[in-house]
Amino acid sequence: MITYLTRRLLLLIPVFVAVSVVIFLILHLIPGDPLDNLLRVGSSPEKRAEMSARYGLDRPLVVQYGIWLGNLLQGDLGTSIASRRPVASLIGQALPHSLLLGALALAFSTLAGVALGVAAAIWRDRWADRLIMGGVLLGSTLPSFWMGLLFILAFSVQLGWFPVSGARGWESLVLPVLTIGLGGTALVARVARVAMIDAAERDFVLLLHAKGMPPGRIRLNHVLRHAMIPVVTILSLRIGWILGGAVTVEYVFARPGLGTTLIKALSQHDYPVVQACLLMLAMAVMLGTLLGDVVQALMDPRVRREAA
Amino acid sequence: MLLNLRRWMLAAGLGVASLGLTGPAAAQETTFVFATSEVGVSSYNPIPATLTNAAFSMIYDTLVVQDSDLSYHPSLAESWEEAPDGMAWTFHLKPGVTFHNGRPFNAATVVKWIDLFRGSENSYMIDAVASVEAVDDLTVRFVMKNPDPNLLFNLSSSFMGIPDPEAVAELGEDFGITEAIGTGPFKLESFTQGQETVLVRNDDYTWGSPLSANKGPAHIARITFREIAEDSTAYLELKSGGVDALMSIPTDYLGEIKAEPELAVAEMPGQEVFYMAINVAKDPFTDLKVRQAAALAINQKEILDNVFGGYGKEAHNFLISALPESKLPADADISYDPAKAAALLDEAGWVLGADGVRAKDGQRLSVALWTQSDSIFRRLTEVVQAELKAVGIEAKITTFDSSTIKDEFKSGNQQLAVRSYFWPNADIVDWFFSAERLGYPNTSMFNDPKAEELRVKAMTGSATQEERIANFTAYHEYVTRQFPYAPIYQPVQNMAYNIDRIEMPAEIHATQITGVVMVDVKVKE
Numbered sequence A: 001m002i003t004y005l006t007r008r009l010l011l012l013i014p015v016f017v018a019v020s021v022v023i024f025l026i027l028h029l030i031p032g033d034p035l036d037n038l039l040r041v042g043s044s045p046e047k048r049a050e051m052s053a054r055y056g057l058d059r060p061l062v063v064q065y066g067i068w069l070g071n072l073l074q075g076d077l078g079t080s081i082a083s084r085r086p087v088a089s090l091i092g093q094a095l096p097h098s099l100l101l102g103a104l105a106l107a108f109s110t111l112a113g114v115a116l117g118v119a120a121a122i123w124r125d126r127w128a129d130r131l132i133m134g135g136v137l138l139g140s141t142l143p144s145f146w147m148g149l150l151f152i153l154a155f156s157v158q159l160g161w162f163p164v165s166g167a168r169g170w171e172s173l174v175l176p177v178l179t180i181g182l183g184g185t186a187l188v189a190r191v192a193r194v195a196m197i198d199a200a201e202r203d204f205v206l207l208l209h210a211k212g213m214p215p216g217r218i219r220l221n222h223v224l225r226h227a228m229i230p231v232v233t234i235l236s237l238r239i240g241w242i243l244g245g246a247v248t249v250e251y252v253f254a255r256p257g258l259g260t261t262l263i264k265a266l267s268q269h270d271y272p273v274v275q276a277c278l279l280m281l282a283m284a285v286m287l288g289t290l291l292g293d294v295v296q297a298l299m300d301p302r303v304r305r306e307a308a
Numbered sequence B: 001m002l003l004n005l006r007r008w009m010l011a012a013g014l015g016v017a018s019l020g021l022t023g024p025a026a027a028q029e030t031t032f033v034f035a036t037s038e039v040g041v042s043s044y045n046p047i048p049a050t051l052t053n054a055a056f057s058m059i060y061d062t063l064v065v066q067d068s069d070l071s072y073h074p075s076l077a078e079s080w081e082e083a084p085d086g087m088a089w090t091f092h093l094k095p096g097v098t099f100h101n102g103r104p105f106n107a108a109t110v111v112k113w114i115d116l117f118r119g120s121e122n123s124y125m126i127d128a129v130a131s132v133e134a135v136d137d138l139t140v141r142f143v144m145k146n147p148d149p150n151l152l153f154n155l156s157s158s159f160m161g162i163p164d165p166e167a168v169a170e171l172g173e174d175f176g177i178t179e180a181i182g183t184g185p186f187k188l189e190s191f192t193q194g195q196e197t198v199l200v201r202n203d204d205y206t207w208g209s210p211l212s213a214n215k216g217p218a219h220i221a222r223i224t225f226r227e228i229a230e231d232s233t234a235y236l237e238l239k240s241g242g243v244d245a246l247m248s249i250p251t252d253y254l255g256e257i258k259a260e261p262e263l264a265v266a267e268m269p270g271q272e273v274f275y276m277a278i279n280v281a282k283d284p285f286t287d288l289k290v291r292q293a294a295a296l297a298i299n300q301k302e303i304l305d306n307v308f309g310g311y312g313k314e315a316h317n318f319l320i321s322a323l324p325e326s327k328l329p330a331d332a333d334i335s336y337d338p339a340k341a342a343a344l345l346d347e348a349g350w351v352l353g354a355d356g357v358r359a360k361d362g363q364r365l366s367v368a369l370w371t372q373s374d375s376i377f378r379r380l381t382e383v384v385q386a387e388l389k390a391v392g393i394e395a396k397i398t399t400f401d402s403s404t405i406k407d408e409f410k411s412g413n414q415q416l417a418v419r420s421y422f423w424p425n426a427d428i429v430d431w432f433f434s435a436e437r438l439g440y441p442n443t444s445m446f447n448d449p450k451a452e453e454l455r456v457k458a459m460t461g462s463a464t465q466e467e468r469i470a471n472f473t474a475y476h477e478y479v480t481r482q483f484p485y486a487p488i489y490q491p492v493q494n495m496a497y498n499i500d501r502i503e504m505p506a507e508i509h510a511t512q513i514t515g516v517v518m519v520d521v522k523v524k525e
Helices: A002-029 A034-038 A045-054 A061-073 A087-122 A127-141 A144-158 A171-200 A203-211 A215-252 A258-268 A271-299 A301-307 B002-020 B107-117 B151-155 B165-174 B231-240 B251-259 B288-296 B300-306 B338-347 B375-390 B404-409 B428-433 B449-460 B465-481
Strands: B029-033 B064-066 B072-074 B077-082 B088-093 B129-136 B139-144 B186-192 B196-201 B222-226 B263-268 B272-278 B358-360 B366-372 B394-400 B416-422 B485-490 B493-498
Touching: A002 A061, A002 A271, A034 A045, A061 A271, A087 A127, A087 A171, A087 A215, A087 A258, A087 A271, A127 A171, A144 A171, A144 A215, A144 B231, A171 A215, A203 A215, A215 A258, A215 A271, A258 A271, B029 B231, B064 B151, B072 B077, B088 B107, B107 B129, B107 B139, B107 B165, B231 B251, B231 B493, B251 B263, B251 B375, B251 B493, B272 B288, B288 B338, B288 B485, B300 B375, B300 B485, B366 B375, B366 B404, B375 B394, B375 B416, B375 B485, B394 B404, B416 B428, B428 B449, B428 B465, B449 B465
Parallel strands: B029 B222, B366 B394, B366 B416
Antiparallel strands: B064 B072, B077 B088, B088 B139, B129 B139, B186 B196, B196 B222, B263 B493, B272 B416, B272 B485
C-alpha cells in the first residue's frame, strides 16, 4: 500500500508541471491585457510602460513562466494585478467558502442519491422508478446557472423560504447546495440503483430469502451494504470536482468563493489570480482522484493486492 | 406518513422564512446593491484605487462636487478662485470639519494628502500641479506647472475623496480595508471584499454641500451595500424584498421594473455613449465619403425606440449632451440620412449591385463589423448591420469578449466596431482619437495633423474653463467632420428602488448616487 501511495504521489509531480504549463500558456496566449482595465482615461503611454515593467509583463513569456513557477514552488502565489493584494490572501479568503459549499453539496448528493437510487431499485420498472430516474436525469442535465435562477424564482421570490443570494447564515446555503448537488445526485442515484438491482440478484441473497430472513432486513443489512462499493467509488472520484461545480453557482448566488474570484479575475485578465484559482481547481481534481483510487484500493481486496 | 411529512416541511419552511426574511426592522436601516460595474473594489483607499464604488463618496468628501448638469459646487472647499492666467487656484476651506476619528480637516491636511497622491496610480490627475501650499489654516493654494481648467473635474472625482493622511500613514496597507477615515456623511463599519460594505451615519456631519437639501447628518443610520455581479440575481433580490434598491439596472429590465407596483426607477443623466468606430486607415474607409455614408446610415431614432425601448437619447456626436463641448454647429452633428449616404457612395464610385450590395472595380463593399459578446451589444450590432445593408454596405459581424476585443484592436485590423464608453468629460475625445494611442484606445486609427494641433491646444493650451470649452468644442467638431466614428445612442443611468421602503429626493443633484444624494434619502418605516 505504501509503495502504491508513494508511486501515485510521485506521478503527481509531472502532472502538476504539465498542468502549470497549460494554465500559464492558455492564459497568456488568449488575447487581452490586464493593463487595459487598469489604465483610465487620461493616463499616458509612459504610465503604461511603467506599469508593464512593474508587473513583469514586458518580459519574454518563458521568463515570466519561470519566475511564476519559481515563486510558486516557494509557496508564493504572487500579487494580484488588479487589486495589488497578495494572491494567497485572496485565495485564503475564498477557498473556505467554496470548500464548505462543495462539501455540503457532496453530502447532499450522497444522501439524496442513495435514497432515490434505493427507492428506484425497490420499485424497479414501476412508475415510481421511472419518475425518480426521469426527474433525476432532467435535474442533472439542466445547466446549473439556469437551475439556480429557477430555484431562486420558486423558493425565494414565490415562496419566500430562502434568501435570494448572499452568504449570511445557513439558510443562504440551501439553494446553492441544492443547485450544485443535483448533478451528483443523479450520478449517485443511477449507480446506487444499478448496484442494488445487481446485488439483489446475487446467490447469497437468494440464500437469505431461502433461510426466511425478512425482505426488509435483507435489503438493509446485506444488499445495500454490498451495493455501496460502487457508490463509494463514484463519490470519492467526485471529491475532486467539488470546487469546479461551485464556480457558476457562486456567481449566480453572489456568494464569495473561488468561483466568484476566478470570474472577476478572468474579466480583468488578472493573470496571477486566475492562475492560482485554476491551479487550486486542478489540484483538487488531482488529489480527489488520488483519494478516490486509494479508497477503492482499501475497500476492494483485489485492487489492494494488485497495488501492492 | 405523507401528511406528517408535509406538515413537517411546512413547519420547516415557515421556520426558514421567519429566519431569512427578518428584514431590517430597526430604524433607518437599509440594504442597497452596488452597480454591477462597481463590483470588486479591493480597498476603500482612494489614493491607489483603480476602481471605486458609490460608498467612496459617502465615506470621503471632495473639495468640490458636480451637479447633474456637470456644474461645480462647494463641498469641503467653500469657495475658490482661479488666477487669470490659470497658473494658481486658491481654495477656501469650510471651517469646523473633522475626520471620523476626530482629527480636524484643514489646509495642512490638503497639503499632506496631495503629497500622498504623487507617485500613486492616480497621480496623473494632478500632473499639472507644481505644488500645494497652506496660505493659512483654512486657505490652500495650488500652484500650477501649466494651466489645467480640468482641475475641478479631477478634484470632484471619487478618486480625489480626501482621507485622513495621518491615518493612511499609520495603517498602511490596511487603510481602506480594516478602517477608512474620511470626513463624509457615513463611516465605514465593515468591509467584506466581494460581499458587502456596511456604513453607519456620521452623527457629527454638519457640512453638507449646497446640492443636498439636508446639510446635517444623514437620515439613514445604517446602510449595507451588497455586491452582486449577476443582473438577474440582483433584480430578484429587489423583487423579493431582500434588498431595497439597485444602484444600476440594465435597460432590458426597465419594462419589468416599471410594471411592478412597489418598484420605481430614478433616472439620472447618462454618462455613456454608444458609437461605431470607423477605422480610417483601412479600405474602404480611407475614403472620407465612404466613412460619412456609413455614419449617415445609422438610424439613431430607430435604435433608440426598438433596441432600447425609448429609454435614453439619440447621440449625434461623440460627447454626452450634458457637456457644453457637445454643442456643435447643427451641420456638424451626424444624423440619419440614407439618401445622402447613397449619393455619397455613388459619388465615391460604389455602384449598387443586383444583390443589394455595392461594388467598385469588381470589389464588393463588404466589411468586418466587430462587437462585444454582451447581449446588448449583440442586439444593437445586428440592427446596425441591417441599417448598413440598407445603403448597400455588407457588414459581417465578429464577436469578441469585452477584454479580448481591446487586444484585437491593437492589431489595427478592425474596419467597423460597435463600442461604448462611460466618461463625463470632453477629454474622452483625446483618449479615443489621439495619435498617441493608435489601435487601442484609438480604435479608429485616427491620425490627422490638424486634429493633433487642435488636440494639444485643447489638452494643454487652455487657461480658463471657457477657453477649454471653446478649444475642446473646436477639436471635437473637427474630429466629427472627419467621420472616424458614427454616433448611435446615449443611455440614461437608472437606479431601481422599492417605494414601500425608500424615499428618494425629488431631484438628484449629482452625476451618480453619491453621498450628496444619500444624505437626503429616507427609509420609510
